Amino acid sequence: MAEELAGPGGVVLGVEEEFHLVDLESRNAVPRVPEMLDELAALDADAFAAELKPSIIETNSDPTSSLADLRTDLLRLRRMLSSMAETRGLGVVGAGSVPLVDGSALGITPSPRYERMRDEYQMLAFEQQICGTQVHVDVPDRDAAVAVMQHSAPWLPILLAMSASSPFWQSEDTGYASSRTLAWHRWPTAGPPAPLRDAADYDALIDDLLRSGTMSDPGMVYFDMRPSAHQKTVELRICDASPTVDGVVLIAGLARALVTHGVRAHVEGRPQPQYRPELLRAASWRAARSGMEGDLVDVTGRELVPPSRAVRLLLDHLRDDLEETGDWDEVSELALESLARGSSAARQRQRFGRTGSLESVVDMLVAETRGEVEVETEVPVPEAVAPVLLGAYHPPSYDEAVDHDGHVRATYAWMVSALERIGPGGLLSHEKSRDAEQRARSMFFPQPDDPERLFPLDLIPRLITAHDWEGLSAGLVQRARTLEALLQDLHGERACLRDGILPREALRWLPEPTDASSLIPAGATRALISGLDVVCDGEGRWKVLEDNLRIPSGIAYAMADRRVVRSVLPELQAPEGVVDSDEGPAMLRDALLSCAPPAAGDDPGLVVLTEGPHDSAYFEHAMLAEEMGVPLLEPSGIRITDDGTITVAVTGQRIDVAYRRIDEEKLFAAPDADGRTLRDPLQAAVRENRFALLNTPGNGLVDDKAVYPYIHPLTEYYFGEKPLLDDVTTYFCADPDQLAHVLDNLSTLVLKPVDGYGGAGIVIGRDASAHELEAAAADLRAHPSSYVAQETVEISTHPTFTGTDLAPRVVDLRAFVVLGDSPGVLPTPLTRVAPAGSLVVNSSRGGGSKDTWLLR
Incomplete structure (x- = not known):
């Protein structure tokens, strides 16, 4: 990139996006990129390139200093690619992985370099049916690029979590939000950047890797962030491909802010952050596992935090840099929208949970990549209860998930379908993970006989x-x-x-x-x-x-x-x-x-x-x-x-x-x-x-419960308003008439001490023995003002x-x-x-x- 292109929007940046080609009938990834390249090159010679897999194509945006211009160019390239693909019955998917893969797509694109990689790395080359997003940002020099790597490294897992879009691999749910990261990190030179001092230190590392035979050429440095070998840029490589342009613009804006922050730290001579490489790798694994739906590792704070806090920590860290480039409003808004919407991985699982169809997941990804918001016209609702988990489900009264005919309510249909796929064995396994998570968080609710009692939590x-x-x-x-x-x-x-x-x-x-x-x-x-x-x-x-x-x-x-x-x-x-x-x-x-x-x-x-x-x-x-x-x-x-x-x-x-x-x-x-x-x-x-x-x-x-029966009249008394919520019919036993009614109907009521809490002292009439009712009645006669009674509610x-x-x-x-x-x-x-x-x-x-x- 040319430094002279920098304008008021900030440092120049550009984006490489990778896309899967899928057959619109079968929804499988298919190896048809080679037949499109010449025609695409005629439209824009520098914008499209082949990748290792012949079902994957790369686009290269024009360098720009404006996120608005970047968005426009990304949309242009996506539309150009999608339009040409559709004439061949193909769709374009921007995601870390595509759920369905045609067997013919397992080969590699013919080229001496790719063939050498296939021969050298075998399985690693065969399984690279994955796509990423790379962001290039200008830096003053390669020493600055290495400094940027070090200052950015603790924050990169958060960007991975935001971009996670590869939950499915070869028709299976991997349990990860970014299965692409698992495949990518198998390469010997992939993952978090090593602690490095400067460009000379980086070059020495590359020489050592080449001499070791670990990689066959310098282009195989697959660090999550790396300096360019030929230009004054640093490249962010950690992220999954994104089905939405908003997702790419968010990552690009954050990447530029990280670079700006790192360059400033380098120029000012600030020390590089100290972190354990093992913790950084663990943070990347956690981000790949969780996406935006689970806790993330705060590398600098050395603790597990919810995604909302992780994102806010990142925004706080970069606020000055984002404001300097004029990106704060757009990037912070996109980041908070990302939190609210969740990861693409979660949306894909939601779609599969509702439809049970991986083909429908591919349809959604194609629509999102094309820039459309797909409207679902039909969501299947089970006609009857699920056969295993709800096979013997008989609610005694109103149930929030299952109606009186045994049909799953529409609100819960997707959940029941998802739980049925997990099954009893899967839920038991998840309960073991639950217990381990609770212990790790010290999530105890101790009792006198069990000081380390876990707080009881049902997973449904x-x-x-x-x-x-x-x-x-x-x-x-x-x-x-x-x-x-x-x-x-x-x-x-x-x-x-x-x-x-x-x-x-x-x-x-x-x-x-x-x-x-x-x-x-x-x-x-x-x-x-x-x-x-x-x-x-x-x-x-x-x-x-x-x-x-x-x-x-x-x-x-x-x-x-x-x-x-x-x-x-x-x-x-x-x-x-x-x-x-x-x-x-x-x-x-x-x-x-x-x-x-x-x-x-x-x-x-x-x-x-x-x-x-x-x-x-x-x-x-x-x-x-x-x-x-x-x-x-x-x-x-x-x-x-x-x-x-x-x-x-x-x-x-x-x-x-x-x-x-x-x-x-x-x-x-x-x-x-x-x-x-x-x-x-x-x-x-x-x-x-x-x-x-x-x-x-x-x-x-x-x-105290004796006040409870009077809250409704007090609402009208103080505010002149009708109470918006009902309460339970309650009798104050200090009133002689109400006491007589309670004593006559004790077997059908719930007796509560007026100052009780934690469920202590409650007598549920319908469940009490004759002896318990006699004892309760005697105490009630002796201390009527100490009790209220409530009608038994069918909860x-x-x-x-x-x-x-x-x-x-x-x-x-x-x-x-x-x-x-x-x-x-x-x-x-x-x-x-x-x-x-x-x-x-x-x-x-x-x-x-x-x-x-x-x-x-």
Whole structure:
């Protein structure tokens, strides 16, 4: 490329794309490139070239400094190639691999070089039915090119994950998003670039490889990034071919930014990054395995991260370089679209899951490569249940996946088809991988008799449609606002008691002026984060079952469920796409910081407070702190300075906001780092509006179950609004008439302690023995105000894997609402699953969980 071509768009770049030719009737890759080359050369002599395989053709874009011009030229070349192919009954596929290959395509293109490679490398040459995307970017010199390689290397696996488009190989699903990478890395000179100092060091390496006979010519340097032997360019080679031009433009824009960043680092004399080559190779393997649907390795941070964080780390790393070239808006938008849409590998699996046809996968790839968005006119829906996994499936009431006639509901049709192909044996194997993933993540929910109990997770996801979630979200926010208004009222005028909307008997206590809850400044949000438990009843309607306003758990477990399922079941991808649960911590952090006291300024200090590793939910505390990028502290990690400032003991950082995940009395009674009891200084800081403790103390006042029956009238009282969500008919046993009804019908009701949590103390009448009912009735007569009773709801069931097949299990949903400046529901609802024959979903009572997919 000529340096003089550089313009205001930035450094000059160009792209080589490789494409498969497929027969449009059989959808097989076919070796018909040679018959097209002369005619293509007549149209553009420099734009097309043969490859090792006669079914693969390469295009070369014109050099340009503009991503817009690059897009135009890529489209021109694709249209030229597709048009000529179609006249011969052929289609063009831009993907790392094509699912179907004609036996005649297994040969090689006749040429002395390719024949020498065939003779020398045998199987490696035969299996190269793969296509990649290469991006060339100008550099000042070859020393700069080598420096760029070193500075870019830790980030290249993320580009591979974005481009992953080769899940199928010779009619089989490989289990990888980029099977091309596996084939490519078998070459002895392929893979991550070695740590090198400069061009002389690079040239010495090439000489050694040539003398060793490992490669037959310098063109066989297949590093993921390499300097050109003849031009002042560096070449990115790690990526799969892309079916969409947007995918290529994204990779090209990121490649140029990496080069710009590396050149600047070289010119400024910055040291090259230090990384373990083995970790970099492992990161490439993980990217090939996961694509954008599983966790990726952050090479610089030496940890496993979700793809959303990996992409954001890359964008943050390159923001200045992208803005300098004017590419930031386009590249960041394309990157976030890539996150939302998922990899091409996932889309191909989705298509196969819906149709069961690899031919339809090829049709989709041909349409995408041609620049069309294919509209599916027909999605097959199974007429009856699947014969193996659902062969004996008999839901007792409303089931979310199977209707009363035993037919799979349309929303779940693709999933049942995909699960059927995996089969019981495959799911058992995936469960072993699940356990290993959970242990690697320390995803424990310890119990007294099992300190290393894994958090129970069933691999079959639950699906919630966009329409259902929209209605649920509106109702959940409304209910959270009502609960917040009630807390404010009870700490103020107590108008609801005065006007008879809420009976005084429904409250176990009322705030006193000296209580910690009465010290909260007026107007401060009290129930910032609420966990509202909802169920789907026997008619498919959502109802609120319980309100949790103290320290509700489940956000991180829902996120971790997603990451584990995504990692061990990459072949399961929803056709509609799934809302990204990784957005939850950012929303939570924003809500917490919105409550910072005025004196905190523009950069409030935020921490998560935990009781410590012995807390059963410690995994969640640690994960949320990490995801929000804030310290995780036990009370002893706090230091109160002489002037009353609350700080992190180790660093001295001021704490303005604390997300409390510890019982308030335990926190107040605990000593700080210097042995000073925290009660007085913390409460003084809260009272003086120097410190926000969230959720605020005393929120249990309104999430006791005796308040539950009055939330609907309170919604109308405070806001003049009709409640958007139903609740369960509930009887407050302190009322004599309601007590009499409960005692007469105890065998058909569910009895709950008003201050109970975790499923403790619940008596389900229909499942209780006569002795249990007699004991419950006696205690109820003695302490009527300590109980409520609810009608037994026929809660919906959901398919759950038993080890041999799928069986219906009762499920609920805990959704997390944040108030603050922008009220909303976190995209991290936790589905909880009851054991066989039970209605109780709590993890401490043997319940499990599911990944919850909010469909787009």
